[in-house]
Amino acid sequence: MAIEEEQQAVPIFLPEYISASNLSRALKQHVGPFLQDMEEMGFENVTSDTIFTGETAALIAMEYGFEPTVDTGSQRDLRPRPPPEDPSVLPSRPPVVTIMGHVDHGKTTLLDWLRKSSVAAQEHGGITQHIGAFVVKMSSGKSITFLDTPGHAAFLSMRQRGANVTDIVVLVVAADDSVKPQTLEALKHATSAKVPIIVAITKVDKEDARIEQVKADLSRHGVEIEDYGGDVQVVCVSGKTGQGMEDLEENIVTLSEILDVRAEDDGMAEGWVLESSIKPQGKAATILVKRGTLRPGDLIVAGKTWAKIRVLRNEAGLELDSAPPGTPVEILGWRELPTAGEQVIQSPDEAKAKTAVEYRMEMAEREQSSIQLAEQEQRQREKAAADAAAEGESGPTTAGESTEPGVLTQNFIVKADVVGSVEAVCGTILELGSHEVRPKILRSSAGQITESDIDHAATSNSIIVNFNCTIPPHIKQRAEEAKVKILDHKVIYHVVDDVKAALSDILPMNVSFRVHGEAEVLQVFPINLKKRVFRNIAGCRVRNGSIKKSSRVKVLRRGEVIYDGKIDTLKHVKKDVQEMGKGTECGIGLEGFEDFQPEDQIQTYEEIKERRYL
Incomplete structure (x- = not known):
């Protein structure tokens, strides 16, 4: 019986992405044992929410004796035409x-x-x-x-x-x-x-x-x-x-x-998005046509957006009635701004264009959710590991939430004239930083700074980077009122300098100590202040430097600091003095400390804070 069953594999149809729990149901398995089988097959950290690609799910289904077919969904997507068989006739x-x-x-x-x-x-x-x-x-x-x-x-x-x-x-x-x-x-x-x-x-x-x-x-x-x-x-x-x-x-x-560069000037057009931006007339993208000819009214898909071509313009702003291969044109009529570098493919009709975009959005969402899931699982594992380890020092200050303990982050919002610049500026900013401070980009988009950007920056403590865009006066005023900093530049190197400076601002300062004087306690005198109130004063000899009354002071006993504070009284014989030099003897009384012993060391020091730069 078993042999016969094996020969007749059960056909099963799998989607492009499927969660472990759904897959176990499709394969008629209980989730618990199924996840154990997964571990045995070599999958690590699989939970019921883990998402598999269709190919992986197909391999697993085969293990259970099914004959899988994976829905590639590619029928819904738009694909470029196959390359021409004989380019020389084009x-x-x-x-x-x-x-x-x-x-x-x-x-x-x-x-x-x-x-x-x-x-x-x-x-x-x-x-x-x-x-x-x-x-x-x-x-x-x-x-x-x-x-x-x-x-x-x-x-x-x-x-x-x-x-x-x-x-x-x-x-x-x-x-x-x-x-x-x-x-x-x-x-x-x-x-x-x-x-x-x-x-x-x-x-x-x-x-x-x-x-x-x-x-x-x-x-x-x-x-x-x-x-x-x-x-x-x-x-x-x-x-x-x-x-x-x-x-x-x-x-x-x-x-x-x-x-001998050649291309078809008929059939479905293809091209590449060179740049995109928001113009007064609407969302515009510059396309370089590589094959076929684009005309007003055509439907095109680029990445996760589509357009019905409203206007084709050349570089001189003249409207064209067609754009053959090798022509750069500006196209108006986009639903959303396409990203620079996306491939443009002409669609036979609006329904196909919409379906292709929906399919691409679905794919992106699924990919995103599987990435987020993986990141979440990773975070949980890291958190468990961190909890198991001793509690480290407290996280960073107000500059922003930290991604890692001990790392300070500064939030940024990036706005630029065109999508290509947005990407480039974001890339440049993210390359900056060190193991102590890091930039984090919360939002980035093409177009002018809006009021919501200012509000978002104010609540998230972000700095706005504005590249090559004009800032409307009311936005400037709103930013001033909300105390939001705007870095406005046209040259990428200036952006780098300003972002470095902003990150340097949140770097913790370098704190160093400079010892000004050292004195040794020779003996301890109890001094009668009033009636039966006595107070210990240390009779000291200044060994190095000078002891100033205004300095901060440490008491060291056998190399360990047992007191850190201020000098209350500094006397020479019975006279109050402000400073005693090397080789002199004096009496020192400290605020809130009397437990002196002979041979204690008293050091006066100053704390020096220096700004650090990236």
Whole structure:
């Protein structure tokens, strides 16, 4: 019988995520023995609330003789199309070029020059808004799409994404400054994403330009440049005078022809979110279209939000009726702000878009709840361990609740102009701190500071970091009234400095003691104060330094402190004095202490408190 049963495995349908208690019910097992079986199978700390993924649950079900099918739910989600079988037959698209390099190395000047030429070609007025990407039309009629990634170390995460959507990286190195840490960082991203590089040596019009030095530095860091027999092109340019700019554009076109970048301009569109922010017209996101063509009225999904495209705009603020591959466009019509770096996929209809977003939300919630559960279990275990250990010293002061005993936390609320900056600023803040003080970000979002942010900061004792946003006057006033500190900056390095200072403020002070004088008790005199009230006074000789009446004082007996307090009387013979020097003899009476013995040491000291900095 048993053999027959084994051969006929019972089919079972499992969801993507399932709790241990539900799984035991589905497998017709009692929870208690089932959890014991789990432990035997090697699962640690399993409770009835532990959530398994469908794959894990399927393996467990097989152990019990079931034949599982896991609901992947993927039918509800939107997926990109499979890559084309033969890309060479597809129409070509403009190459996407990301400009990377160290801050202050002239990226912006270079971009402005390119942008001017693109604006001049389109014959519009100046750029009305900066959407982080723009298209330059060459005199030959070819187009190039430029992405502008910020140059700070903090925008690392964005830059990694930038390298994903990029065909060519232009690495900007200043001729007067050569290779810097951020230059190497950009290099690392480009090489890890296997993106070809063109080096642009900027500021060549400056007197202290050292072009050969830059080339030598680059080759030392593994860039195989043409002059040294490699295949990386180097162009000397100046964003101010425009020198070498046409060569740079030519090089980009030549390299893109070699790369032969192509994409379908039909079918369901795909792309990437470069940036998103709240504009007066509504929630806006800059999208780089990679495949297909976007048009107003299309439905798109990005991460856990979707949009019916209300308006497509190019970098000059002009409304477009279509956005083919390689085009950066600003899209209005989002339900929620998408996160920078999310993939954008076109949906055939609204129902599908909503279902996909619901599915993604569900997945995120389940993942979140399983993480929270794991964290809760971990906390309970740590608490039990901590309770078992001796009670340590009391936790931190009012600056904020502590995550670990002895660690002080300072709460922050982060607001920035765009989502990418929010992430970058949060990342930068969280990197600061030490084993004694740590930053904790309670809220972060794109957009201006709101009244609720001020109220939240006031109740949670938080500092608001405002990056690249204007602060309305009534908000400033409200913050002053609520005594909420706002750090308002446009440069990430200034944010770092201010956050460090704020964390330094809650660092406990360095307390040190400086001994000013030492006296030895030679004998003890009982002095009659009134009637039968006597008081012991120590007859002492000052061995070192001087004894001041105003100083704090310790009494040491055989190396142990038996009293710490203040001097009540200091006498020389019968006269009250304020200070006695080395080698003199004096009588010392202490506040609330009379238990002197000969050979006790009396030390006067001062407590020195020094501020510490991170």
